[in-house]
């Protein structure tokens with residue numbers, strides 16, 4: 001990499017209501033250019049969602065190239081692309097669909113996005129992505145031990161970190177609390193859906209946090225998602241033990257984290273491919289016996 005060159009990666013955050021994407025400077029965690037948001041097509045089935053994300057990414061690349069040309073600079077070099085999605089992700093396949101269309105269960109989502117974006121794409125759970133960004137650039141920076149990042153939105157997502165390393169797909173939003181799927185009461189959506197005051201909702205959230213504390217005794221819980229902007233309205237009512245703080249990156253965390261995970265995985269893959277290529281060059285395939293005999297005369 002040339003000195004001063006920025007490590008740019010595209011982050012896409014697919015949610016139940018919107019698809020957001022931006023170019024991210026992975027070294028600083030800042031968006032490098034405009035953020036594009038389009039409403040998620042309804043019904044949010046794989047085909048239309050993937051196609052819509054494809055259009056968003058093309059628009060993003062066109063806009064970045066146009067901005068560079070206008071500034072008299074070369075087009076930016078995009079090193080990777082990552083997509084955050086609200087589902088358990090195993091080997092690129094979406095395994096659950098709590099707040100999205102059931103057709104996503106078992107769908108080869110990573111492959112579908114790769115095809116739509118015309119380049120290798122990496123898929124990650126949306127809360128894992130937001131957590132990765134928050135740990136690197138936000139409230140989790142330098143925090144050791146068990147740190148749990150909860151994203152409070154349509155559902156509740158969780159990013160679970162041990163000494164800074166992600167334990168993926170933890171899905172703490174679906175713990176059973178007071179006999180119910182926790183996110184039914186502790187998501188930001190639940191407050192609006194049930195017409196609750198901030199204080200009444202904070203009590204439900206508190207029950208969820210206490211249950212998390214009983215199981216994992218985290219060193220720190222970070223509350224993210226759009227509501228973290230209004231942390232002063234509900235954090236003071238929380239009584240669960242242990243430090244609980246609001247996320248610092250707010251809404252952009254999902255995009256930044258997806259871009260970071262994308263770049264990390266891409267870098268690993270490129271390194272692996274290079275190793276294999278080098279090994280193949282170093283050890284030419286064994287000559288066939290017939291050829292060997294002929295060579296020996």
Ligand code: BGC
Nearest residue numbers: 086087088098127155156157
């Ligand atoms: C999903 C998670 C997701 C979270 C936040 C939950 O309902 O099961 O995978 O991370 O919502 O979007």
